[in-house]
Amino acid sequence: xxxxxxxxxxxxxxxxxxxxxxxxxxxxxxxxxxxxxxxxxxxxxxxxxxxxxxxxxxxxxxxxxxxxxxxxxxxxxxxxxxxxxxxxxxxxxxxxxxxxxxxxxxxxxxxxxxxxxxxxxxxxxx
Amino acid sequence: xxxxxxxxxxxxxxxxxxxxxxxxxxxxxxxxxxxxxxxxxxxxxxxxxxxxxxxxxxxxxxxxxxxxxxxxxxxxxxxxxxxxxxxxxxxxxxxxxxxxxxxxxxxxxxxxxxxxxxxxxxxxxxxxxxxxxxxxxxxxxxxxxxxxxxxxxxxxxxxxxxxxxxxxxxxxxxxxxxxxxxxxxxxxxxx
Numbered sequence: 001x002x003x004x005x006x007x008x009x010x011x012x013x014x015x016x017x018x019x020x021x022x023x024x025x026x027x028x029x030x031x032x033x034x035x036x037x038x039x040x041x042x043x044x045x046x047x048x049x050x051x052x053x054x055x056x057x058x059x060x061x062x063x064x065x066x067x068x069x070x071x072x073x074x075x076x077x078x079x080x081x082x083x084x085x086x087x088x089x090x091x092x093x094x095x096x097x098x099x100x101x102x103x104x105x106x107x108x109x110x111x112x113x114x115x116x117x118x119x120x121x122x123x124x125x126x
Numbered sequence: 127x128x129x130x131x132x133x134x135x136x137x138x139x140x141x142x143x144x145x146x147x148x149x150x151x152x153x154x155x156x157x158x159x160x161x162x163x164x165x166x167x168x169x170x171x172x173x174x175x176x177x178x179x180x181x182x183x184x185x186x187x188x189x190x191x192x193x194x195x196x197x198x199x200x201x202x203x204x205x206x207x208x209x210x211x212x213x214x215x216x217x218x219x220x221x222x223x224x225x226x227x228x229x230x231x232x233x234x235x236x237x238x239x240x241x242x243x244x245x246x247x248x249x250x251x252x253x254x255x256x257x258x259x260x261x262x263x264x265x266x267x268x269x270x271x272x273x274x275x276x277x278x279x280x281x282x283x284x285x286x287x288x289x290x291x292x293x294x295x296x297x298x299x300x301x302x303x304x305x306x307x308x309x310x311x312x313x314x315x316x317x
Contacts, residue, residue, distance in 0.1 A: 006301055007269070013250040013304075014169070014270040017162035026178060028165065030156045030185045034149050053274065 036101015050111045059108030133166040137201035154165055156185050159202050163209045169266045170213050180216065185208035203272045205293065210271040214281050253303035261296035264289050 020026065070086075133140060134153045144152035163184055167177035188195075188205050195204050252260050265285070267273045268289075275293065279286040 004299070006304075010250075010265075010269050010297070010300065010305075014166075014266070015162075017159075018165040018168075020161050023157075023161055026160050026181070027153065029159050030160070030182050031149070031153045033182060033186055034152065037148075038149065045315060089153055108146070 043118050046114055049114035049118070053107050053114060057104060060103045060107065071094035097117070133142050141192055141195050141197070144189060145195070148298035152185075152189050152312060155188075155201060156207075159205055160185070162202055163205055166206050166266065166270045167209055167213055169251070169262070169270055170210065171217075171262055171266075172213055176216070180212050181209060184212050187212070189233075198256055206271045207273070210267055210273065211281065248294075250300075253300050256290075256299050256303055257296050260288075260292045261299070264292035265300065268293055291303040 133148075135143075137155060137158070138265075140151040142153050144155065149205060160181065164177055165179045166182050167212045168174065172180060184205060187208050187298060210266070213278070254266070257265065264278055267278045267281075273281070275289045277284055279289045282289065
């Protein structure tokens with residue numbers, strides 16, 4: 001049976017950390033990996049923000065676009081050529097009407113801000 | 127630009143700051159406990175390169191999970207448990223966890239300056255070399271990483287009795303190797 005004082009001595013011996021000549025290098029490597037991981041996380045968050053902004057912009061546009069198409073198909077009494085021309089005109093108006101333009105520019109602006117933030121933080125961290 | 131002073135304070139305080147994303151505070155914890163974790167992994171049986179890689183992984187994992195450290199034990203014991211778990215995962219993955227009685231060569235651990243406490247540590251590291259892989263692993267987990275026999279049995283996926291017998295045989299060997307002159311004199315006096 002193990003003697004309690006020997007076990008206590010063994011626990012004490014295990015608790016005494018050996019000294020390593022490259023301890024400072026080890027600490028620096030861990031710190032560098034921590035910093036890199038942090039930078040990657042920020043970059044990932046920024047990229048996710050950009051992707052979300054772009055998806056939102058496309059959603060806004062496609063919603064407007066599908067409602068315009070539905071409107072065109074309802075006006076079925078016109079000739080096909082007139083139909084196409086009217087369609088083009090209406091689709092073009094989606095991009096040029098003041099409300100749509102604002103939405104697109106707003107989404108693009110937000111995406112750019114998110115991207116700029118992510119890049120700045122990443123450069124700062126690296 | 128002056129040199130930044132390292133953060134000060136108790137481990138629990140530094141860990142709380144690290145949980146909030148303070149990497150400097152965590153860096154101080156790495157500085158305080160890095161050698162202990164590296165030493166433990168070598169004592170468990172990892173070679174020096176693998177031990178250092180695992181120690182780094184353990185500290186990175188520790189940073190991620192720092193919020194889970196509530197100061198119930200010491201930070202040192204907590205991070206050592208993470209390191210030991212990573213080591214066991216690695217040996218299981220590599221299917222190298224074989225509990226034979228063969229004694230495997232182990233690399234030297236840390237600096238070998240033979241004075242005072244350092245000499246005791248070298249004694250321990252030398253003595254551990256006489257243990258089989260299973261004995262060394264079980265003794266190091268229970269006495270170096272502060273695991274209970276039950277925790278070791280569960281992590282190693284072996285019966286509790288096997289862990290206990292490995293620990294007992296390991297302790298017997300270590301006791302013989304680490305015997306001090308006064309231990310012999312005490313035994314004679316009692317005998």
